[in-house]
Amino acid sequence: MAKRSAGAPSASRRRVALPLASASAAVPAGDFSEWLRSTRGAREQQRDVDVPCGECTACCRSSLFIHIGPDEHDTLAHIDRALLFPAPGAPPGHVLMGYDRQGRCPMLSASGCSIYEHRPRTCRDFDCRAVAATGLALDEAQRAIAEQARRWRFEHPTSQAEREHAAVSAAATFLLERGPALLPGALPSHPLQLALLAIRVYHVFASESGDDGERPSDAELARAVLTAMSQRQESAAAPAARATSVKRAATALT
């Protein structure tokens, strides 16, 4: 999820100033295909996602629980343990960091993230352009992210960019509307996580025909989504409990 800070930018993540004069001003998000490959590549290779956040701290002020895995030793060393609690449904050692009454992360200071160079993987992975790409509606508590996401403007200079954007939108719609019934317990419930999942499995919706040459059935799509989910190395953001649910849902669909 989120990241940002007015602290020193990391070498791997050059921050670019954005035209923030107007809350409704459009912000270029670039070629959709290039963005899609970049954000997927970063996650697969566990690199920081490169988001031109500017001075925006919307994701740090949106009542989000920040997951931190047991392997994130550097991050854990910079956060007071009193701010952390066990992540429900996750193996021992996985923790969450909450937020204050204003929905702000306790690490957020007046000048940005106070632990920017040591921020959680969850924050390094977050890209609110995924919300813009999928069109998913967010909860009221995430209004700041939704407003930021509305400003992004993708370009579609090629038919491939148009097709890929349509596939990402279709993936998000399917996961939101059909996922709970077809894949009970296997999908995240939070729209932000659904948006990131849609980016991950969009290729399932890029094909216009199924096994028999016809439009894929919902069951075929659900099976393909599960395959795509299980192929991805399970990260701390997808705890073991959900991995088990994925296997259970796959069994139910066969």
Ligand code: SF4
């Ligand atoms: S640790 Fe908190 S303040 Fe820092 S980037 Fe993450 S959400 Fe924002």
